[in-house]
Amino acid sequence: MNQPPTDAPQGESIVREEKAQLDFSEDMSYGDYLHLDQVLDAQKPLSPEHNEMLFIIQHQTSELWMKLMLHELRAAMGNLAADRLQPCLKMLARVSKIMEQLVHAWDVLATMTPPEYSALRPYLAHSSGFQSFQYRQIEFSLGNKNAAMLKPHAHNPARLAQVRQAYESPSLYDESLRALHRQGFAIPAEWLDRDWTQPYAANPGVQEAWLQVYRNPERYWDLYQLGEKLTDLEDAFRLWRFRHVTTVERIIGFKRGTGGTSGVAYLRKMLDIVLFPELWSLRTDL
Ligand code: HEM
Numbered sequence: 001m002n003q004p005p006t007d008a009p010q011g012e013s014i015v016r017e018e019k020a021q022l023d024f025s026e027d028m029s030y031g032d033y034l035h036l037d038q039v040l041d042a043q044k045p046l047s048p049e050h051n052e053m054l055f056i057i058q059h060q061t062s063e064l065w066m067k068l069m070l071h072e073l074r075a076a077m078g079n080l081a082a083d084r085l086q087p088c089l090k091m092l093a094r095v096s097k098i099m100e101q102l103v104h105a106w107d108v109l110a111t112m113t114p115p116e117y118s119a120l121r122p123y124l125a126h127s128s129g130f131q132s133f134q135y136r137q138i139e140f141s142l143g144n145k146n147a148a149m150l151k152p153h154a155h156n157p158a159r160l161a162q163v164r165q166a167y168e169s170p171s172l173y174d175e176s177l178r179a180l181h182r183q184g185f186a187i188p189a190e191w192l193d194r195d196w197t198q199p200y201a202a203n204p205g206v207q208e209a210w211l212q213v214y215r216n217p218e219r220y221w222d223l224y225q226l227g228e229k230l231t232d233l234e235d236a237f238r239l240w241r242f243r244h245v246t247t248v249e250r251i252i253g254f255k256r257g258t259g260g261t262s263g264v265a266y267l268r269k270m271l272d273i274v275l276f277p278e279l280w281s282l283r284t285d286l
């Protein structure tokens with residue numbers, strides 16, 4: 001067997017030589033800064049099941065990533081509204097990477113088998129991801145508006161106000177069309193100022209504007225990049241929806257959801273949603 005040379009620094013001496021800070025009786029430590037006492041004390045299984053820890057941590061980490069996604073999305077929309085395209089593009093790239101991270105996260109949850117989940121499912125009562133107020137804000141910010149989705153938050157006025165804010169505000173795509181207009185593209189007036197609570201409806205004038213951008217990328221480089229960043233984001237979101245419904249089917253089959261929906265059939269309907277329609281349809285005409 002290979003032995004390390006006798007004069008090689010060992011663990012204890014490495015730490016000593018590096019002069020690492022070791023006393024945190026007065027100083028702020030790693031755990032203090034990150035409030036790990038709170039974060040790591042927030043997993044409270046209700047069942048005796050081993051697999052409930054996976055279920056809780058999967059959802060809590062997803063909610064943390066969603067928190068960052070909303071933070072970036074809001075800032076991206078602020079930059080877009082102020083015609084600061086470059087910072088907006090950088091933030092949208094991060095949002096898509098977070099979404100990709102959440103797509104890959106399904107691999108961890110998919111290690112849970114149907115009998116493992118069935119054992120802890122009764123403890124979930126009627127709670128469901130359907131009631132995620134951060135998820136709903138993301139959907140609304142991306143333009144998937146639906147008044148019925150406000151109802152699960154009615155019992156919590158502060159949360160309801162946050163979700164309603166996203167519901168009543170222009171979406172990322174609405175802001176993109178306003179940016180196109182400010183750069184001289186003919187966007188129909190009713191698409192520039194409308195009742196933002198209504199879902200977006202595709203429009204030939206909007207498609208024509210994007211077509212001009214995609215036919216002249218060098219001339220409209222920023223907007224062309226914006227179009228592709230939006231496409232990246234919708235692409236990643238579609239993958240997330242697909243992994244969700246497939247993971248759900250392999251774990252609970254066609255059982256009704258704890259949130260009261262039909263389950264897989266409901267989630268499959270969500271696969272048909274198109275957030276940025278002209279960015280997809282223009283490709284046929286290029
Ligand atoms: C065993 C794992 C899971 C199962 C069986 C499951 C099942 C379901 C079902 C059946 C629904 C439809 C609503 C209902 O009636 O309950 C739903 C919705 C939802 N789930 Fe999951 N889910 C799982 C994991 C997750 C994870 C890890 C997340 C990530 C945060 C998540 C987020 C959501 C969201 C956001 C919705 C609402 C979707 C929408 O309205 O479009 N779910 N889930």
Ligand SMILES: N[C@@H](CC(=O)c1ccccc1NC=O)C(=O)O
Pocket residue numbers: 059121124127128129130252256257258259
């Ligand atoms: N809707 C799921 C339950 C569920 O998945 C869930 C329950 C509580 C907290 C988060 C959940 N995740 C996503 O829907 C079910 O029907 O089994």
